[in-house]
Amino acid sequence: MKFSNLIFANLFRKKLRLLLTVGSFAVALFLFAFLAVVRGAFNRGADIAGADRLVVINRISIIQPLPLAYRDKILRIPGVKAVTHNNWFGGVYQDEKNFFPQFVIDVENQRKVLPELKVPDDQWAAFVKDRQGAIAGAKTAARFGWKVGDRIPIKSSLFGGAGTWDFNLDGIYHSERAGGDESQFWFQWDYFEERMPQNFKGNVGWYVIKLDSPDSAVSVAKVVDDMSANSSFETKTETESAFAAGWVKQFGNIQFLIMTIGTVVFFTLLLVTGNTMAISVRERVGELAVLKAIGFTDRSVLFFVLAEALTIALVGGLLGLGLAMVAVPVLGAALNGLLPTLILSKAILSLGLGIAVLVGGISGLLPGIGAMRMRVVNALRRV
């Protein structure tokens, strides 16, 4: 473009100022990407939850058990296709820092209810036959370098005293859904129950129901909860996505917190860059007046100012997002599985770049309009 010399020459007029402004964009966009990734990690459960699944927990709290006897009752409710149950195990592998979720699963129904978590048939068959068998998510297996056939000792902190539970890794599951959780570790209900004290036998942590159709979610949930009403184990049944969203809420209003921080960051960025662009234009009023005198239209002057602001925003934005692309995997590893997979998606990158361009455009618009409206005669008098 024939005006590029002029635009770039003006951009590099004050190198330190350029560096600091580009840096502001880079830092803001890095922070944006980081916050968006964390928000995504918190919300992923709700985002990818099956629309045709219900979660049944004890009305008092998820840590309170439910009777195993509910399973058959739930299965008889019209609209229920399958039901499975899970328990939280909460064991430690080698070190407490090595956190990953361990679930006791109902081997018979797990794959009927959660079909998107794929285990090769031969591995599943080996798992079913192996009382001490276990299936690990691909992410956790990769994290610890596990392979099928490995012996995995897990130290229990909740069940069976302080003893160690030994498992044979029979298989590795992958999630069919992008961003699905591949960090879980499953083992068999039968193995779990045989080591439970008598008073805990016959109890499960929660149920997951697979429905015939998402349309029956409300009616089935009502029937389940009515069934347990006024019993010692009243239930709370909700859709899987509502359950996941509720789980996230236990950490506080993450969404609000992240939105607030993000808004403050971008508003500050707008003020900083707006001020920088205003100073930059004010410094060269005379030059812009000369351009107008020799025949550059008001619109071209506006274009020059906007082009500068947008270039700064774009370069800073790309730098920040590029930095985030490098940093997010490092951060994910450092979190040791405390959050589900951190994903810097194309949507986040596009949104970030869009916001950067928007902020750049707005910050250049006001000084640009001022330059556009400036009277040449008055401006030349100031030179």
Next chain:
Amino acid sequence: MIRVDGTGKSNSLIQVRGLDKTYRRGGEEIQVLQRLNLDVDKGDFVGFMGPSGSGKTTLLNLLGGLDVPTHGSITVAGDEITHMSGNKLTQWRARHVGFIFQMYNLIPVLTAFQNVELPLLLTKLSKSERRKHVETALGVVGLAERMNHYPRQLSGGQEQRVAIARAIVADPTFLLCDEPTGDLDRKSADEIMELIHRLVKEFGKTVLMVTHDPVVAKRADLTLHLEKGVLVEAGELGVTAGGAA
């Protein structure tokens, strides 16, 4: 032929009729130019002198389409510019006017070449055509070898030469010079005036120049004095009240 009595021939290059310019300052009206007439032909070199605040620069701004008169008309090469809209006037300036300012007004972050190229960016010339034009203009002002220098690397006289090259590169209809030597020492001023004189004599350029300096004014074909908003002839170089001899 330069005339100030409003009786010039209808095909004068620049024809000014009944030009008034009034400013409002703090509720008070200040009349800077009063019913001013002027006729300038192609190839004329006119100097304007007068005390500070007499309206010299205002007249130059009006002639260059940078300002609009309160009353009256300005016609350049048959185009009446006083009623042109802002954008049309900007395009007209790009085609017809070359500006030379006292403070040179070069863009400091552009090289001499890039400064001179600026007016050509508004044309449809290709990059190689633009290069040819710029090199020619810089050659005319004697700075072909300094084309890659930035303004800060040039002397005041050289900067003004670059500004002159920028003014002539698009071959405008006329040049407007506002105190072109006002910021220069005598030697540099003489060189600049020699250059402007050459543009008139060798290249047939029409030049209208404001100056405070009588020595500089003497280089013009005719020097007109602005007093109380009215142009008065100084009768230099054999020019009479009726025009140049």
